[in-house]
Amino acid sequence: MITPDQIAYINARLVDPATGLDTPGALITFGNEIQAVGPDLFPSGDAPLSSDQFQVIDCRGHVLCPGLIDMRVFVGEHGAEHKETLATASQAAAAGGVTSIIVMPNTDPVIDDASLVDFIKRRSRDTAIVNVYPMAALTKGLEGTRLTEMGLLKEAGAIAFTDGLCSVTNSWLMRQALSYAGTFGALVVHHAEDPSLSLDGAMNEGEFASRLGLAGIPTAAETIMVERDMALVELTKGRYHLSQISCAASLRVIEQAKERGLDVTCAVSAHHLALNELDVGDYRTFFKTNPPLRAEEDRRAMVEGLKNGVIDIIVSGHDPQAPENKRLPFANASSGCVGLETLLPVSLEHYHNGHVDLSQVLHALTCAPAERLGLPSGHLAPGAPADLALIDLDTPYVFNAASLKSRSKNTPFDERRLQGRVVRTIVGGKTVFERAAVSADSSEAR
């Protein structure tokens, strides 16, 4: 029965947020699946440090948990390969402990046709080192006028439907989308922003934007759209996921919708949990995001929302941008920041600060997105895919943008003091990333 395909991860701190498991123990993978997991796999207590039967990996007490699942990733393939390809995005993901990325349809051409979904899947199979699940467009060409062929797209492998960074402003069409998606049990993922209110805004509307002389985006631009969507979900009984929430007012709307029993979830980006509008400082374009970084009260509300479960999922919102899109006056610069490689450590800040439990943070990064999307991964159980992250929870270091594997380096976290990072990432039983010895890493704490 025992073959070299078996790998034993011993001396691990097993954390499975799906079951609340948090115990010292071991995990054995067989091929691309988890075969066994638990505290008592090696009853004598001393696991074999080397074996002819197992390949043995000593976890040295680090956290072994399901690999992260990132529900909001923009990739430049196809159309903007100079920013990011599926290959480079997957390498960045692996370096961040992310074993599955859900990629957005905002490519050129837009993923609104079954053949393009197929292209992404084949391209990922051939070039990516983590699992790639494409979302397809909700409306043709993201134009917000005609629905895509959701049934055919779903059969081709589209995991959910979204217009990415575009909002469906036509309420009738959004109603149709939520209704029609119900035919296939498909999830509608929406970016909530009323473009007539956000207009040419460059950052959060407030005193700071006024002082910088920048046009602001009010929180109401988001909240109005979330309120409308909740009314439509109530009308259609659709399945709805708010792609990215950024302000306290929207959070209250989602909370009430959940109390009414609507099938609604929402996600927050790691940067909206960590940063606020003041980080824009003197026109730093790496802090220009969509939705914009909000006021400190909103940021704190996001942490609170994560803690009390109104916010289900943390995403990176990974959005690579080339220097020529960022080295511009703030109002002219593109929005977006890369985040696959900082998703875990920036999320862990809230655990280290004592605001949120470790299992809550990991829940929002693993089993919550898995459940929402119906993925088999996201938990530690026999038969589940062997998608794992081995995390050194405590080592502090100074993050260095130059160390990014992503093709674009537009991170707002350069030089940030972080704590905790992935040391090994396993996808389908194979190690796809292993951090070099600590001393060799130039980004080590100074």
Added chain:
Amino acid sequence: MSATHITSSPTVNTASFSARHLLGIEGLCLEDIQFLLALADTYVELNRQVDKKSALLRGRTQINLFFESSTRTQSSFELAGKRLGADVLNMSVGTSSVKKGETLIDTAMTLNAMRPDMLVVRHDASGAVELLSQKVDCAVINAGDGAHEHPTQALLDALTIRRHLGDIAGLRIAICGDILHSRVARSNILLLNMLGAELRIIAPPTLLPPHAANMGVDVFHNMAEGLHNCDVVMMLRLQVERMSVSLVPSTREYFHHYGLDRIKLRNANAGAKVMHPGPMNRGVEIDSAIADDPSISLIQDQVEMGVAVRMAVLDALSRNLSNARERKVKE
């Protein structure tokens, strides 16, 4: 040489002013302001002589880089540079004709390679001048960036007020009009607050930046109330294209409520002065009867002070150029 009067002026202490660029009023301290205003006073005198020429900046190159067209600011800077003996080059780069941004940095790098000493920049995007200053070796002067700052305008306004009404501390000053899009208003709010004025802004809410009340001003929507007991009324230009985006419904409605005429001005103190950064929309924000009344209007004085203030800024920044000492030794 005519430049000698500068060092002989007792109020002008050069040691404290260490700024490399003038990007905004924000970042300057009270001593910097007092120094620049005192220095500008000396240039007002120079500009009223028959021989207005100084050799202070002889051999220096000044480039006026205007991404947004402006006749008066550009000519004011040009005259200031020329009166100080600099070689002045005017470059007008229309933002519409070139692809934005890329050209900003590219143009900056290109010009920088020509080794100018002073770069005077106007751009329609807030923060653009600061971005450009990070890429060049020379001194950069912000001649207006988007809705952010226009520091030399605020300095010339302060100089104008000071020369007419004395100490600015305690004066009640109202700024009226399109505060939302106005870099002049932002720079003036910062500067006049630092100098101790009691500041008011008057505009309909659609022309006010959000949270304007936190900027150190009292906010009024009614002109009569806002002008009550004011010593100075600063009017701002209302750009007619704002009408198309529903910030105000029409120019006649705007003039009815916010245009400055003699009736509204009666609410201000007797002898109150009226200012305008220009160019004016007569009959939109200001009545000609006021604009042309020399006993009320300081508008022509503002233009005169503009040249003096810009000479002072060029002078002050040239002293902090990295090769300024070298030059002194050589001479």
